[in-house]
Amino acid sequence: MAAQTPTSKPAPVSPVIEARGLDLTFQTADGPVQALRDVNLTIDKGDFVSFIGPSGCGKTTLLRVIAALEHPTGGSITVNGMTPDAARRSRAYGYVFQAAGLYPWRTIEKNVKLPLEIMGFDRAEQENRAKDVLQLVDLEGFGKKFPWQLSGGMQQRASIARALAFDADLLLMDEPFGALDEIVRDHLNEQLLALWKRTEKTIGFVTHSIPEAVYLSTRIVVMSPRPGRITDVIESDLPAERPLDIRDTPEFLAIAHRVREGLRAGHAYED
């Protein structure tokens, strides 16, 4: 891989993401809605952090605040020691949406090159990077296909490749596998872990699946709605090497149990 851009390298000690007393209130026609209240969170380099909670708990909103797609109404947040806007301009993160969101008029390869074109990489570099990241997500040979010629899982892998193409150290994923069936999802979870290990990225991962969160994460942030807030942060002591059947071990089930308890404590099961 090419040398990393110096701007996206955080100072050795400072966390990748640091939120202090974060508030976000949306003004809607039905009056103000508090999407986030008093969120305090630190994510260190190399963490795999899952945000879990029922819909309306603000997990996607929190991810969007990190990505500077929403702006907080109170508190502070830094990404790589900068404001989220500055971090975005310095290409701090790649974002993966719930749907693959590939542009249908671009081939897979051209979709992966989209951020590279906008960020002004030269043609040879675009070519190299597209080839590398497509290989990283096991899609070599599919570059010339149009999105509709690929399965849903492959499309989502292509969208991960697109987020990886400009080599940001932080990967933000908003329920990326939520629309896929469970078998494909298991497979992609395995691949994502392998990719994370290989690239040593920091990952923020939104999900509403307890097994997915426990399987993938080094830390699990449990959130609860109305207003959206963090109710628990669970450090996972599962080994780094995680075959799929780790999900049947008592250690795994113990963590899953604690996540479920956390969700219940936040009255997430109220309705």
Next chain:
Amino acid sequence: MSATADTAAGGGIGALGRGLGRVSGAVLPVLTVVACIVVLWYVAAIGMNRAWTLDAAQRQGVELTAGEIIADAMRQDRPVLPAPHQVAAELWNTTMGEPILRERRGEYRPNPRSLFFHAWQTLAPTLMGFVIGGLAGILLAVGIVHNRAMDLSVMPWAIASQTIPILAIAPMIIVVLNSIGLEGLIPKSLISAYLSFFPVVVGMVKGLRSPGAMDLDLLRTYSASGAETFWKLRLPASVPFLFASLKVGIAAALVGTIVAELPTGARFGLGARLLTGSYYGQTIQIWSALFMAAICAAALVATLSFVERVTLRRMGLDR
């Protein structure tokens, strides 16, 4: 070698057969409808024209058999409703039967008896008007999507412009343009542009606004500029919408040109042909001009459809 050639030929024949099957599958229903229309048309022609035949026979004091009435009703010079074969013969005679150019006093000039000549007199301003209207429509749509003031101000006026009867405004446009020295092609094409820009504005605005929140958010995560968002997302996303509205627009452009010829005393063009036909009761001429107009419209729309298919296929949007 021969084996591969054989299989290639076999594949070719198979594909040809499937192609023919597809074509006949598409053509058969159309032909059935055409046959029904022709039959109904003959029935209507006989029904409408027999009054004149009977009238003439009565004045001459002759009795006609049913067969004679039907035969006469289908070969009148100025029938109320010409029979299909009369229109077909007129179309043939004024297109294939007449040279497009003829010699007059030592030089070749366009032949006003040729329907091709009249069709071209209408098509040229139609194409020019379509280009002007299409470009104006696209530019207005881009303005509407990117500028809030234009969004609020242009659309109501665009809609209002289409409520004005073109028949009323056409002579004024011709007079005003004439007074500043513009005549011939340009006034006609401006009237045609006036009708064709509207569907393009509406379709293009819809197309440019078709990208969803996620598509736009993706570009925001790259800190893409407005121009990049336009060229890389909005414009390609609008292409299918654009073609749909261009097809409506080009048909409207043709109607616009024909209407522009009516109240302005144009001597050449399909509209002029319709008008002179109605002055002199030449119903066969009117119908053949109508058919020529329909053929032109079909050809224009078919050409656009072809361009659309090729473009969308190259963009991967045509499955």
